[in-house]
Amino acid sequence: xxxxxxxxxxxxxxxxxxxxxxxxxxxxxxxxxxxxxxxxxxxxxxxxxxxxxxxxxxxxxxxxxxxxxxxxxxxxxxxxxxxxxxxxxxxxxxxxxxxxxxxxxxxx
Amino acid sequence: xxxxxxxxxxxxxxxxxxxxxxxxxxxxxxxxxxxxxxxxxxxxxxxxxxxxxxxxxxxxxxxxxxxxxxxxxxxxxxxxxxxxxxxxxxxxxxxxxxxxxxxxxxxxxx
Numbered sequence: 418x419x420x421x422x423x424x425x426x427x428x429x430x431x432x433x434x435x436x437x438x439x440x441x442x443x444x445x446x447x448x449x450x451x452x453x454x455x456x457x458x459x460x461x462x463x464x465x466x467x468x469x470x471x472x473x474x475x476x477x478x479x480x481x482x483x484x485x486x487x488x489x490x491x492x493x494x495x496x497x498x499x500x501x502x503x504x505x506x507x508x509x510x511x512x513x514x515x516x517x518x519x520x521x522x523x524x525x
Numbered sequence: 526x527x528x529x530x531x532x533x534x535x536x537x538x539x540x541x542x543x544x545x546x547x548x549x550x551x552x553x554x555x556x557x558x559x560x561x562x563x564x565x566x567x568x569x570x571x572x573x574x575x576x577x578x579x580x581x582x583x584x585x586x587x588x589x590x591x592x593x594x595x596x597x598x599x600x601x602x603x604x605x606x607x608x609x610x611x612x613x614x615x616x617x618x619x620x621x622x623x624x625x626x627x628x629x630x631x632x633x634x635x
Binding site: 450 | 556558560565566567568569570573575581583584613615617619622623624625626628629
């Protein structure tokens, strides 16, 4: 069974800070997703990665397949970035296993 | 608008009374799936479907049934709900680059 570990569990940052959230997993995967969940509960997909790096606005996601590790970076953080960020890994015919999430609070 | 529609948004029921949570997507996606989210446990996959008439168990399938008779719909069926199935449920479909989630169903089983 794939184990997915996220760190940190909670993160408080000042507006404008550079933020990094980490995700490690235990077995080979076909893809990794980064998701964002706001306090209202809705879940939004940020990135799907199978190798390398992707960038969207102030968000950057990287994955190292050999080390079984991915990072989500937020540059110039803003209070609207406050949310729970969730890593999910896909194996086989797309069975998904999720990390427990990182709760980010960005203070003005 | 591309979306995954889940109904109902809130549901309160009693132990043993069969219920169905509906999920529909308008993006012609082949892959659809169901998850439950519980405090301290995070999201866990219940069932997933790679295509019509193809379904597979996720990590927590006990007490749930699904069917995929047509591409757009993937209902979740609780034949005999129990209080430990009280949870927040999400349906999702997968496109080429991302997952699309429904808005969630908060289920309470009394």
